[in-house]
Amino acid sequence: MDSRGQSAQQQAAAQRRRQLLEAAERVVLRDGPGASMNAIAAEAGITKPILYRHFGDKGGLYKALAKRHTDALLDALRAALDAPAERRARVEATLDTYLAAIEANPQVYRFLMHPAEDAAPLDQSFDIGRHSAPLLRRLGEELAKVIEERIDLGPDGGQRARIWGHGIVGMMHAAGDWWLGERPCARQELVTTMADLLWGRLASAADRPGGPGF
Amino acid sequence: MDSRGQSAQQQAAAQRRRQLLEAAERVVLRDGPGASMNAIAAEAGITKPILYRHFGDKGGLYKALAKRHTDALLDALRAALDAPAERRARVEATLDTYLAAIEANPQVYRFLMHPAEDAAPLDQSFDIGRHSAPLLRRLGEELAKVIEERIDLGPDGGQRARIWGHGIVGMMHAAGDWWLGERPCARQELVTTMADLLWGRLASAADRPGGPGF
DNA sequence: AGACTGTAGTTACCAGTGGTAACCAGTGGA
DNA sequence: TCCACTGGTTACCACTGGTAACTACAGTCT
Known part of the structure; x- marks a missing residue:
């Protein structure tokens, strides 16, 4: 491992993640909290599934944001x-x-x-x-x-x-x-x-x- | 017009509206605020479009509720x-x-x-x-x-x-x-x-x- | 060189949402 | 008998969040 305890790949992934977050922020600022994942992905120049790979689901993205x-x-x-x-x-x-x-x-x-x-539709607990x-x-x-x-x-x-x-x-x-x-x-x-x-x-x-x- | 200033039809409509609101309330209490219009309509024993005839859109229903x-x-x-x-x-x-x-x-x-x-997606104003x-x-x-x-x-x-x-x-x-x-x-x-x-x-x-x- | 593996990225799809257009059936009045 | 109206339906639209299956390219091991 390198001096910061992560491989070059992990470092690159983290940087990519930051880029995606910045794109997401731009979109949310422009379209409000109802911004769609498609719009965010488009702003970042990519498509939806990689957003989901990075953040799991919309909640994950928003939490990171x-x-x-x-x-x-x-x-x-x-x-x-x-x-x-x-x-x-x-x-x-x-x-x-x-x-x-x-x-x-x-x-x-x-x-x-x-x-x-x-x-969540099936979440009975209040x-x-x-x-x-x-x-x-x-x-x-x-x-x-x-x-x-x-x-x-x-x-x-x-x-x-x-x-x-x-x-x-x-x-x-x-x-x-x-x-x-x-x-x-x-x-x-x-x-x-x-x-x-x-x-x-x-x-x-x-x-x-x-x-x-x- | 009758004594309350509305025809029998209007009175019936108002009563129907009250019934629909009660059904909606039951569903919202059961499913949370994310309850779907379909679910509400089903609970009331009818289908979506008449909900929309009565309340315009989901916001209208919720406002009335x-x-x-x-x-x-x-x-x-x-x-x-x-x-x-x-x-x-x-x-x-x-x-x-x-x-x-x-x-x-x-x-x-x-x-x-x-x-x-x-x-609203096109609402630019914040x-x-x-x-x-x-x-x-x-x-x-x-x-x-x-x-x-x-x-x-x-x-x-x-x-x-x-x-x-x-x-x-x-x-x-x-x-x-x-x-x-x-x-x-x-x-x-x-x-x-x-x-x-x-x-x-x-x-x-x-x-x-x-x-x-x- | 060539095969193997992992990862970024894609297209194409799914179920479900809010919302609407077009239609159907019954009911009262001329 | 025909007309207008009203409560109701089916079938659709565009779009959403989310996913499965695939391609293309990097590096690594033999």
Whole structure:
């Protein structure tokens, strides 16, 4: 074996795989998540069966395609989360990083959030959320880990941290999705307002005069 | 026209439509969101084309199917939101209502959240989130309305209310989805912990000893 | 040289999907 | 009796994901 522990053939195969993934990405960006395997193969200058040899099935291709972006996003978020600053600043930086990413290329993140409903016809077992949004799950778990490591939440803190992790990620995602569709305000304002929500301003805000509180 | 403003024929058609929807619901609950039009038609004891006469296309059927459940859920949530109690109690009641609903029949809500990626092949315009989760959008807007009506958020309060509305709904959804998959704790604990998050406990919690704060 | 093996690539196909055109049968009214 | 209408059907279309069977060319061993 050579210095990297793989033969020249394996290396060539890996490079080919990268080329195919790039072609697939071009097509998905152009045609949306419903892009067909035929279209992807054509873009790569080949035909379907070799795609299947490399990636098994469409899910495999999409998973490989997703991995690169999720890893990149996760790295960026971890960096924001680990920056040397006080808690509020970190939260805002993390939110802003996420929003900047989805703003930069929305198609990619639409694809990541809704990756190919497969729905095996004979699968009796009900698998809610397994294919729904793996990226969100990963983000939630990751955030939960950071929260648990850094904040003292008393007994059962692990449980609380996970709930908060998934909850905050969901908040970020839903608000970001809505914002991206309507663009009702600047990114900074969205970030500040969401951080305010996490800082308890919903609880401390005054009732509107003349009605029962929310 | 008769007392309800429709002929007997129209009335019969509406009833037929209801029957078809019930059959469709049975199939979707059994086979998941990927259920085929053929299967639905067979369950209703008929064949495809009359489904298309009634609902136009699959999206139409699914939209009609979704409407009933979303309306029911929205009503329940509005009731919890409007109950005569203090703010915290209302928030908890609303969260609990949502979680109880998705717990009661998860399949229905999985269907509502991911209703049939259509992705018209020639649609160049990028429509992030338009088909992704109409129910979540509706919930977000609804909550935003309630927040705006009842809480004084100063100038630009409408904007803030919408951000919070979508954010809170996203939090509720993501945490609920995760919880439903793993069932790591009782519903009540999830509700309390999420409400704590909204009440600013993330901001007020102490750092873990020996590290920079989150 | 010549045979053997493995791999990239092809064509041609399969079952099943959403969707539609054309037709058939019964029913009420002129 | 003939006409329009309506619920329903069969038979099809283009296309999808996925696969089997084949060709063509690389390298290797005898």
